[in-house]
Amino acid sequence: MCGIVGAVAERDVSKILMEGLRRLEYRGYDSAGLAVLEGNGLHRLRVAGKVNDLADSLKQSPLKGTTGIAHTRWATHGKPSVENAHPHICKDQIAIVHNGIIENYESLKQAQIANGHAFQSETDTEVVVNQIYDSFSDTGNLLEAVFAATDKLDGAYALGIISPSEPGRLIAARRGSPLVIGIGIGEHFIASDVLALLSVTQKFIFLADGDIADITCDGVVIYDENRKVVKRPVSISELSHDVAGKSGYRHYMLKEIFEQPRAVHDTLAGAFNNGRIDETVFGQKAGKLFDRVKAIKIVACGTSYHAGLVARYWAESIANIPCDVEIASEFRYRKSVVHPDTLFVTISQSGETADTLAALQLARHSGFAASLAICNVPESSLTRESDLVFLTRAGAEIGVASTKAFTTQLVALLMLVTVLGRRLGMTSETEAAIVGQLQQLPGRINSALELDGKINLLSKQFINKHHALYLGRGLLLPIAMEGALKLKEISYIHAEAYAAGELKHGPLALVDEDMPVFAVVANNELLEKIKSNLQEVKARGGRLYVLTDTGVQLEKDDDIQVLKVAHVEDSIAPIVFTVPLQLIAYHIAVFKGADVDQPRNLAKSVTVE
Numbered sequence: 001m002c003g004i005v006g007a008v009a010e011r012d013v014s015k016i017l018m019e020g021l022r023r024l025e026y027r028g029y030d031s032a033g034l035a036v037l038e039g040n041g042l043h044r045l046r047v048a049g050k051v052n053d054l055a056d057s058l059k060q061s062p063l064k065g066t067t068g069i070a071h072t073r074w075a076t077h078g079k080p081s082v083e084n085a086h087p088h089i090c091k092d093q094i095a096i097v098h099n100g101i102i103e104n105y106e107s108l109k110q111a112q113i114a115n116g117h118a119f120q121s122e123t124d125t126e127v128v129v130n131q132i133y134d135s136f137s138d139t140g141n142l143l144e145a146v147f148a149a150t151d152k153l154d155g156a157y158a159l160g161i162i163s164p165s166e167p168g169r170l171i172a173a174r175r176g177s178p179l180v181i182g183i184g185i186g187e188h189f190i191a192s193d194v195l196a197l198l199s200v201t202q203k204f205i206f207l208a209d210g211d212i213a214d215i216t217c218d219g220v221v222i223y224d225e226n227r228k229v230v231k232r233p234v235s236i237s238e239l240s241h242d243v244a245g246k247s248g249y250r251h252y253m254l255k256e257i258f259e260q261p262r263a264v265h266d267t268l269a270g271a272f273n274n275g276r277i278d279e280t281v282f283g284q285k286a287g288k289l290f291d292r293v294k295a296i297k298i299v300a301c302g303t304s305y306h307a308g309l310v311a312r313y314w315a316e317s318i319a320n321i322p323c324d325v326e327i328a329s330e331f332r333y334r335k336s337v338v339h340p341d342t343l344f345v346t347i348s349q350s351g352e353t354a355d356t357l358a359a360l361q362l363a364r365h366s367g368f369a370a371s372l373a374i375c376n377v378p379e380s381s382l383t384r385e386s387d388l389v390f391l392t393r394a395g396a397e398i399g400v401a402s403t404k405a406f407t408t409q410l411v412a413l414l415m416l417v418t419v420l421g422r423r424l425g426m427t428s429e430t431e432a433a434i435v436g437q438l439q440q441l442p443g444r445i446n447s448a449l450e451l452d453g454k455i456n457l458l459s460k461q462f463i464n465k466h467h468a469l470y471l472g473r474g475l476l477l478p479i480a481m482e483g484a485l486k487l488k489e490i491s492y493i494h495a496e497a498y499a500a501g502e503l504k505h506g507p508l509a510l511v512d513e514d515m516p517v518f519a520v521v522a523n524n525e526l527l528e529k530i531k532s533n534l535q536e537v538k539a540r541g542g543r544l545y546v547l548t549d550t551g552v553q554l555e556k557d558d559d560i561q562v563l564k565v566a567h568v569e570d571s572i573a574p575i576v577f578t579v580p581l582q583l584i585a586y587h588i589a590v591f592k593g594a595d596v597d598q599p600r601n602l603a604k605s606v607t608v609e
């Protein structure tokens, strides 16, 4: 989703802005631009293309300046084009970059046209720059103008604003969309996330909702939503400056798939005490709040939602606790009945997903016992607004398709159901067994990664396929769903997942020799059931690809290709079986020549509805 970078310094900031844009590329975008102030001049360059295209344009027409803003745009209002790319400028006086959606832009636009503004783009952003320009004409002060203009905006925004009339000043405003300030020595920066600025600083201030910041080389003054000066804490990022490197892998996604043993290991670090899970990993107040909990409600989107679906199986089978899982964009617009002893859990890699955040905001006023965020980004909006937080330690995830964030979310959820289950009669033997399995997990994932070579060879068979079915049962049904999501998002092959028992209720009609069917088969009490489902596929000529473990014996059959992971215990099977499915999607996408790390139309951090 759109990325913002801004800087005010005593040196030329154009290189800092370009490096920031490169580091934000992972978020997904379709056009890019920057504007700088040089003396009293405002200069802008925009392209309908990638940051590299912008860099080429910069070589042709170099821009230099000590104050500047830059942007990668993910189209919402208006197609990707130079005219719609940011920064937007009004009458050479105000330039802005914007992330978010202005909901009342139609009415503002009509009023502005009536006032004589001529629109250059189809974006909602243009009403913001015009509004600031009008207020600036009234007040003659950029900060006052931003106060006045933002009062008129409905919707979500992160804004960076500059004016040649006030060189050396950068105004930042945040409501709903994320924005951080980077603190340098005699220079300051803004960005959509810390990754963009790691090459210039490790010190950050996370703006709160409604904040407006007045930023110069000399300092940063922050005003809260009541326009009172406030102090926000400065955090030191633990991320290293080359975090965004690929470490020799061809794609970030592959690197991140292979990082999973480390990511799981780090997520488990410090989680055990005398062979039990230490519940303070969910926050100091966790013990007291969990004592009340008799049910779980999980809300999330996409891959994170799939993690929630796995947790439901765990919660009800291992911990005897009722668990309901819902897509955030549905939950937030529906009237739901809340039982007061229910723990509200959000799951999110980014912690900035607009729907999940809105669901949490709704839940906070709906009578839940407490809220817990399972999140990979410290200081994200979700973590700041939740009572309890579990930070997964996957490390920055750059590939748009979520991989290591998902498996670490599963780790967190298995620990959560275990500590809740303890209160509801789970035996200490069961807990000890789960702890043992979690400790084995990095090793189990490492052996699943050994299938990479085989999967690479197998994947060539799918280059010309247009559809695929994924089947699973029980705990592995959400994993089949996740496998299908991975395939469709990065290879653009249409893939659907079904509970294997549902085949005969409809999807079996799709099965013929052109339809690859991936089945994820665990060595558990559902084994014979899913074997019968495989026969149903075989009898219709379907091409079967079975992912299972070495404990499962399948009759030798030339029509079935089998991939086996080393023996894996039932409770951690969903985590281990995820890995080969990620590799299948990855290799198919690479063979198809797709842009694996930045699939078309998708964004990493979905900060708009």
Ligand code: F6R
Pocket: 301, 302, 303, 304, 305, 347, 348, 349, 350, 351, 352, 353, 356, 400, 401, 402, 403, 485, 486, 489, 604, 605, 606
């Ligand atoms: C798919 C994927 C998305 C995200 C979804 C929620 O690979 O990454 O489906 O899972 O957009 O994002 P977060 O987890 O950041 O809330």
